[in-house]
Amino acid sequence: MNLVRETNGIKFFDDMSVSLVECMGGDWKVCAAAKVSTDPVAVREMLEAEEREGAYGLIKYLARQRHGSPFEHTVFTFHATVPIVVVREWERHRIASYSEESGRYHKLQPHFYLPPRHRPLIPAPGYKSARPQFVQASDYEYYETIDSLSRTAVAGWMEYEQLMEQNIALEVARMNLPLHTYVSLWCTMNLRSLFNYLSLRTHEPEAMHVSFPMWEIEQAARAIEGIVTEHCPLSIKAWNEAGRIAV
């Protein structure tokens, strides 16, 4: 992660960390699962093949016709370190499994998020809350923002530590921490659920349904999209051509 400030052991980063723990399946498995419906021989051959491959035409058909089930047998586990404000939106996705760093059982780290300079901060002209879009802040506005967030982090962390020194329950002391505190989590999600996640958490003007996610969760989602693309290039291509909809 990208360290941008440090004060008395309190560290500030300006990015989201997302990495792959493990995955199973891939384009070949999407195809094989589709063939379970109609062609048992093809399934057996795919399972026995030395090199397994998926066929783009079939995947495209599945994505376009919203045959979602075959995408569900390909599953990813991600390890992410993101601010709580991002976790809050992420964990609203219910077709997924989560294990998250606990503020009840464990002292959190003094790690906080600060928006990078290029993060648009100012409501765009004609701003509508229904479709929130932002433009670049001035230097003044930007530094006011990150100084504000830094002050809150330092003050909250000191209160947190002080209560811990007095032996107050971790689960209460942590209430002093602000929403840009980083926590780590594991998320296991199948490819169909990922399509829905990526559809809602990325802003893509060409998508059939354009979403307006918070900038920070989009950074996490783009990192995920990169990992998924590496492992399932045909599925991601087909999903893009089908308008990035949930299938």
Next chain:
Amino acid sequence: MNLVRETNGIKFFDDMSVSLVECMGGDWKVCAAAKVSTDPVAVREMLEAEEREGAYGLIKYLARQRHGSPFEHTVFTFHATVPIVVVREWERHRIASYSEESGRYHKLQPHFYLPPRHRPLIPAPGYKSARPQFVQASDYEYYETIDSLSRTAVAGWMEYEQLMEQNIALEVARMNLPLHTYVSLWCTMNLRSLFNYLSLRTHEPEAMHVSFPMWEIEQAARAIEGIVTEHCPLSIKAWNEAGRIAV
């Protein structure tokens, strides 16, 4: 809600607010759903009866034998106002529907939680993080705690407002807010999922599997249990006798 402090328009409360928006079903529907399996005539009669009632023997059998499905057709919608630290645990329950106050689209209220005097704050002798239990704090410890949480709330709120005055995106300004900020949400959950929720979010020494929830979420869970008991007394009784397990 119970106001305990107020400073410059910033309000502190020490409780959880939970109320019923609407529910459907009840003990009679648990029984009728069970009879769908075996006795179509009984189902029709229950639907046509002027006063619908459930039978305790049948419900007890369902709870004890873990026949969970009949409990799923009884559904509650709750309106709750609780600190974010509680929402974070609550929304991990995935067999439920949530609509939550948005910090992206809307300015939050200057309302913060402070633990009441009787909230145990100090790790119990022989404390194990696997089974976290706490005892009463001294007056000194208690006031240190709530003063600390008050300072963080006031400082965070002022930073939040200041960034808003400078027209910074709400979704960034809110990162200044701490985890004891209140938000409102609606939660719709069926009776089977509620059994699981209540099983994990209440501490009941007599339960077959004893849980060690955070004190604050237990307050919310107890309020929910009260509402559910009013509407489904036989189901809650049977579930208690079956050891308060998830069915």
Next chain:
Amino acid sequence: MNLVRETNGIKFFDDMSVSLVECMGGDWKVCAAAKVSTDPVAVREMLEAEEREGAYGLIKYLARQRHGSPFEHTVFTFHATVPIVVVREWERHRIASYSEESGRYHKLQPHFYLPPRHRPLIPAPGYKSARPQFVQASDYEYYETIDSLSRTAVAGWMEYEQLMEQNIALEVARMNLPLHTYVSLWCTMNLRSLFNYLSLRTHEPEAMHVSFPMWEIEQAARAIEGIVTEHCPLSIKAWNEAGRIAV
């Protein structure tokens, strides 16, 4: 249900029976749930209003922008009597609760489905299995079909009864029954999940994504759509205008 044949107590019907057991919510609740995000006062006013109403503009925005959560707090319980071949497809919808007539605990009824005369039975010219469409059968083809299904039903039912007379386990004896045997079930599904169900189980040439469901499940789905339309006319209208997609 519409009785079309009867032989030795064995009855044949040509339709799907779907009725409402109970529902909660409606258009007003979709709106109120949306306002939980941004306008606590509006929510309280809607809950306290003598006559609750929903606003079409808001619902249309939710449907078009795929804000699905507010639709989840409106929930229906249906009672249906349909052939097993329909249940098999229906129960693949996982965001729902099911209680179904049991062939293990209970003797089923001698009730079987026969397609009505207007059910298209012959693959359309240029038939593709990816988009199965059918045209009307001749009288000869039609009567061959229903005579075939009648013979199977009568033979299977007699085998079923004979095994029962010999005290063979119900759960084994029932294996003699064919897929057009009727069973009853309760299904509880929220409005968001219903949108997905209706989207996949109705054929609507104007829909954004055209589905090609089995004719029989479409009959059930159309009955459900009628009931939902009666209770949530604005939501169904908005969903239609948004292309009948899953939100």
Next chain:
Amino acid sequence: MNLVRETNGIKFFDDMSVSLVECMGGDWKVCAAAKVSTDPVAVREMLEAEEREGAYGLIKYLARQRHGSPFEHTVFTFHATVPIVVVREWERHRIASYSEESGRYHKLQPHFYLPPRHRPLIPAPGYKSARPQFVQASDYEYYETIDSLSRTAVAGWMEYEQLMEQNIALEVARMNLPLHTYVSLWCTMNLRSLFNYLSLRTHEPEAMHVSFPMWEIEQAARAIEGIVTEHCPLSIKAWNEAGRIAV
């Protein structure tokens, strides 16, 4: 699969076929996911270790305390060929992904199930439908049963083929097939959901909650339990010691 009869190309088998397509995770991943909560360093070390291992003490604690989430990141895909009567019960488990052989798009195989000689067929003395248990049939009863099921299969298959010869829609012709027709499916399920599945679909007198599944689905479940045990021996052992409950 075990062929026991054959007539005019129609084949009868007396078993369930279940094999592993692919899995990810294992005992080590259960432990690593648990440590996400409390020990980020341990997680990193486990991911980087050359040979990954899980620790029994930790897994036992998780199973006994019903900390279910860490078990969700270990996921299996099974390929099964089982009669429709078994699929019907299996697919009621909703925390899973299914792809199933289609009777709409594809001609099914003339493969049918017959109970093996040791399958108990006669209600046990003192039989209660709430806890169905059976004892061995006499030779006479057994052969009456499988002859009955054979006749139904042959008759239904001939009707099926005849309608197909007349170009009747596959989706209608298949209604002639009985519930012991075999179909293939893929099922992807995580380890936590598998615990629930195995808990309900096996009869284990020592379990904390004793289930009374249909004999045939227990055969499938036992095959699955064998595969899971091979890949996650510590988790299965801990789950057994915890009473085989859903966690």
